[in-house]
Amino acid sequence: MIQQVVFAIVxxxxxxxxxxRIGLISKGIQLGKQTPLTGDSSSRWKNVLLIAFxxxxxxxxxxxxxxxxxxxxxxLIINLEVFEFIIDGLAGTHRFFAPYLGSIYPVLMNVFEFxxxxxLLSCVFFLIRRNVLKVPRFWSAEMxxxxxxxxxxxxxxxxxxxxxxxxxxxxxxLLQSRDAHYTATGSLFxxxxxxxxxxxxxxxSLILVERFAWWFHIVGILGFAxxxxxxxxxxxxxxxxxxxxxxxxxxxxxxxxxxxxxxVKSMLGLAEASTTPPTEPGRFGAKDVNDLSRVNLMAAFSCxxxxxxxxxxxxxxxxxxxxxxxxxxxxRDRVExxxxxxxxxxxxxxxxxxxxxxxxxNACTSCNxxxxxCPVMINPLDIIIELRRYVAMEESGSPASWNSMFQxxxxxxxxxxxxxxxxxxxxxxxx
Amino acid sequence: MNVPTLAELTAKGESPExxxxxxxxxxxxxxxxxxTKAFVKIMHALEIKFGVLGTEESCTGDPARRAGNEFLxxxxxxxxxxxxxxxxxxxxxxxxxxxxxxxxxxxxxxGGNYEVIHHATFLQQLINDGKIKLxxxxxFKGKKITFHDSCYLGxxxxxxxxxxxxxxxxxxxxxxxxxxxxxxLCCGAGGAQMFKDxxxxxxxxxxxxxxxxxxxxxxTVAVACPFCMTMMxxxxxxxxxxxxxxxxxxxxxxxxxxxx
Numbered sequence: 001m002i003q004q005v006v007f008a009i010v011x012x013x014x015x016x017x018x019x020x021r022i023g024l025i026s027k028g029i030q031l032g033k034q035t036p037l038t039g040d041s042s043s044r045w046k047n048v049l050l051i052a053f054x055x056x057x058x059x060x061x062x063x064x065x066x067x068x069x070x071x072x073x074x075x076l077i078i079n080l081e082v083f084e085f086i087i088d089g090l091a092g093t094h095r096f097f098a099p100y101l102g103s104i105y106p107v108l109m110n111v112f113e114f115x116x117x118x119x120l121l122s123c124v125f126f127l128i129r130r131n132v133l134k135v136p137r138f139w140s141a142e143m144x145x146x147x148x149x150x151x152x153x154x155x156x157x158x159x160x161x162x163x164x165x166x167x168x169x170x171x172x173x174l175l176q177s178r179d180a181h182y183t184a185t186g187s188l189f190x191x192x193x194x195x196x197x198x199x200x201x202x203x204x205s206l207i208l209v210e211r212f213a214w215w216f217h218i219v220g221i222l223g224f225a226x227x228x229x230x231x232x233x234x235x236x237x238x239x240x241x242x243x244x245x246x247x248x249x250x251x252x253x254x255x256x257x258x259x260x261x262x263x264v265k266s267m268l269g270l271a272e273a274s275t276t277p278p279t280e281p282g283r284f285g286a287k288d289v290n291d292l293s294r295v296n297l298m299a300a301f302s303c304x305x306x307x308x309x310x311x312x313x314x315x316x317x318x319x320x321x322x323x324x325x326x327x328x329x330x331x332r333d334r335v336e337x338x339x340x341x342x343x344x345x346x347x348x349x350x351x352x353x354x355x356x357x358x359x360x361x362n363a364c365t366s367c368n369x370x371x372x373x374c375p376v377m378i379n380p381l382d383i384i385i386e387l388r389r390y391v392a393m394e395e396s397g398s399p400a401s402w403n404s405m406f407q408x409x410x411x412x413x414x415x416x417x418x419x420x421x422x423x424x425x426x427x428x429x430x431x
Numbered sequence: 432m433n434v435p436t437l438a439e440l441t442a443k444g445e446s447p448e449x450x451x452x453x454x455x456x457x458x459x460x461x462x463x464x465x466x467t468k469a470f471v472k473i474m475h476a477l478e479i480k481f482g483v484l485g486t487e488e489s490c491t492g493d494p495a496r497r498a499g500n501e502f503l504x505x506x507x508x509x510x511x512x513x514x515x516x517x518x519x520x521x522x523x524x525x526x527x528x529x530x531x532x533x534x535x536x537x538x539x540x541x542g543g544n545y546e547v548i549h550h551a552t553f554l555q556q557l558i559n560d561g562k563i564k565l566x567x568x569x570x571f572k573g574k575k576i577t578f579h580d581s582c583y584l585g586x587x588x589x590x591x592x593x594x595x596x597x598x599x600x601x602x603x604x605x606x607x608x609x610x611x612x613x614x615x616l617c618c619g620a621g622g623a624q625m626f627k628d629x630x631x632x633x634x635x636x637x638x639x640x641x642x643x644x645x646x647x648x649x650x651t652v653a654v655a656c657p658f659c660m661t662m663m664x665x666x667x668x669x670x671x672x673x674x675x676x677x678x679x680x681x682x683x684x685x686x687x688x689x690x691x
Contacts, residue, residue, distance in 0.1 A: 261541065314616055318638075367582035368586040369616075389500075415455060
């Protein structure tokens, strides 16, 4: 009984803190501007199914994709067992579903154990890739102490949690042989290898170990769920909405600014009789996170800092400061800071300047390599263009050569300094 | 070179099926003017009726938009659309992927709706339709050629195969660079980089890409974009390989192979 009450309190406590974080994150995302969704929803669902659910883009790099798939499948399927944990915890039952599922139950348990082992081994391999093999994209400039610690924490926690499941099942099987009160699960393949470790324990210690492992696993899972909301690991949820909201237009298309269209039309005398009253144009481009779209901000929370974008970025590859991953990390950090400020943006800081510098955004070739590389369809280029728009239109602070280019287009209708009357001279040249 | 403008054609009461959008590089850049002429020669040889805008053409606004100057981009776009719609243009062919992308993807929202085709696709269609027939024993037969994907053709618009099919028609030995198609490395000039110096770094992007192209052992680096043309040509020069390795546009290869 006491266990049930404690469990209920623990569950409620974690639920409260997780719900609070979800509320804060969604407020953070809502700092962004609402932008209309274009294109049909069937294409959007297709992206969710293929790219988020089916991990299509992960499979461009096969080995990490397979290992990641184990962890992903493990996460989805082992969480079914967490559902049983919660029922058991609240109802004071033990292996609640076993009687209902009959002979399927041991099969399921064996599948879960297989996944637990697969997850465990994958995490070990990932730790080696990060820390021993030192895959370069996990060590580039923006991968400072916290992002590196975050990644390792997640992997270690997953290993420990999987180990707890196996320990629980091993001791549980020993208890089944000694006490008829324990629901028979039949032999569980992977955890049976752990049984010799606990074989010599007396029944009291065995119960203690089994209970400890049970509590450790469920509290671990709940704690992990809360931690995830602070971590890059949030992609496990955000990947789904992010692929849904990702733009469907060709990658080369930069989105239009209707505010500018209105002004340009009136300048050219093309303005149709205005049907809507002129709205306050606000800021052109983006200086801070509230100037970006909600899709941009959501993308920042979907980023798991894998660095595939940065490892494909021509500017980054040749030693420039620009890193598309950093653009996303900075955007998220700034939103988190604003959340911490209680939603206030006037703290004397801004995304452009305090987080992202002009040197970074100026180095972008808009080649879309980062967009193509992202396994969850994040678009760092969209943010870069918005920041450039602010610099060009609000600050007139573009690089001097760009300002001359602008001037050339304005006066000669070409980005170079050639007279527009000479534009057709090529046809007069001798072949 | 006899190239009719839409103004002349309209005065004669004609309206050509195709507008050839030459672009700023195609009009002013000495190297790319040769591509423009090669393309015109192919059109003439096939007796395809087309017109150009001549001095009425103007920058699409691509570099302005990518550098953040949305006002300037839209000013350019709207005045171009006025001209294009004024002539009732329906179909545009261009040899510049940046013009192609802007005209095709970004003008519709501002009132400019045209069928826009990049010359790689246009040439591929002519080859597939049997209109371009390549003579035997031309200079590129069996020669190693590598194709450098332009970002604005490839990733931006998913056109990867058309330029390769054009090269295959040459019966050349097409070799791919390590990074190609969806992972093709930018030449370094997109996003208005063409019009300023690169930021501080340890290497120029076009050097990186040129090294990759040279590593294939190809004697011809085929490109389909004026900016890529400049960057790759400069890259090859900086490696002092300009005697052995030529950077050429698809239209030039087809024109040369046909002795045009």
